Amino acid sequence: MAAAAPQPAPFHQPSHQPPALRPGDRVRLVAASSALADLERLQAGLAVLASWGLALDDDPARLPPRRWGYLAGRDTERAGDLLPSSDAEQPAALLACVRGGWGSARLLERPLEAAGGWLLGFSDVTSLLWHRLATGQGGAIHGPLLTTLAAEPAWSRERLRALLFGEPLADLEGEAWVGGQVEGPLLAANLTVATHLLGTPHLPDLDGAILILEDVGEAPYRIERMLTHWRLCGALQRLGGLGFGSFEGCGDPTGPEGDGSRFSLEQVLRERTADLGIPVLAGLPVGHGDVNAALPLGMRARLDGDRGRLSLIDGGR
Missing domain, CATH: 3.50.30.60 (LD-carboxypeptidase A C-terminal domain-like)
Incomplete structure (x- = not known):
């Protein structure tokens, strides 16, 4: 007898959003999809975050060598990006996705530990953002990837900063x-x-x-x-x-x-x-x-x- 098809989860209005960011808060890089091909664009995006007073939680140089076929590493490696660093006292306040492409949906085949902080990305990252919503977690932001952030116009970068730091957003x-x-x-x-x-x-x-x-x-x-x-x-x-x-x-x-x-x-x-x-x-x-x-x-x-x-x-x- 065939197994019953999984049913969509009910929409859980997030009970609360993560705290607004403050200068000095840490950012963790998440490479959940395709392999990183442009370190320069990543560094430009990180420079934007640094200008907001945020600090990087890990070394971006670890990402270009990490590859499994067209993916940014094996599933366990990419899922590990969503977890706090082993030497960190507290989870990063922002999980910033590096790029899209394909691969994040594969991570949903295994249980994903609920990660605190904000999760930022779009395109292929839709899978992770919507998984957060389906499990009642707050902090999902559909917005620029780290490799696209620096190319955004000034008002769009400012909109993201305002959202993260708890300020109102324009229509x-x-x-x-x-x-x-x-x-x-x-x-x-x-x-x-x-x-x-x-x-x-x-x-x-x-x-x-x-x-x-x-x-x-x-x-x-x-x-x-x-x-x-x-x-x-x-x-x-x-x-x-x-x-x-x-x-x-x-x-x-x-x-x-x-x-x-x-x-x-x-x-x-x-x-x-x-x-x-x-x-x-x-x-x-x-x-x-x-x-x-x-x-x-x-x-x-x-x-x-x-x-x-x-x-x-x-x-x-």
Whole structure:
């Protein structure tokens, strides 16, 4: 007799967020996905954190040699990055993911010890961020990786600093597609990674959530296929509101759009979501584009489909 499929965990509003950072707090590097290929970009990201008064918990030079195929080490090594250093008196206040790619979902096959502090990343790190939410942990931030942080515009870097240090965050502006207003817990994810979490215990309950999706390098028909999957399993229908960030490199690579023989990315996103009966925004500065504005996951937010605005209630605190 076949085993029953795992059921998604109920959404646990985090009981509390980790303490706001203070100058002198320590940062631990997490290489949970693909192998590090650019130490210079990592060092540039670390310099940003140092300018905020944060201290590094370990040696970044340990990462480039660590490789297992295309991954940044074996599963046990990468999972170990989420644990405190053996010589540290207290856990690091910030776990900062080095890069995306692929590999973090593999770590969910084994029990992961609950790690304190904030966890920062996006793209492939979606798996770890959503696992935190599914287990009721706070401190998940969908935001720049250490290898992308220095390339963020100044206001985006300042937004992340403000979030980490407990200061209010400004609203994000988008393009209103479907009107209405909704409040609910905030989620953000890479569409491809989140799609592969559907039906697993690592997917938080989507009921009433405001979900912000982004992706990179996926043709419109593949985006359409994933959104259809979300519709068929009833996931999109559970949301309270929906926003789209950047979909970098997701145009049709086979030729010009608009001749009637193919759908554009915008046509796909609009058609697959217009009948949900919920507010929808597009063009939010989140994802693999030029700006990846930090978002605190699990916190209550308001999506205004009339004014094209995403805001955090009480500053996200």
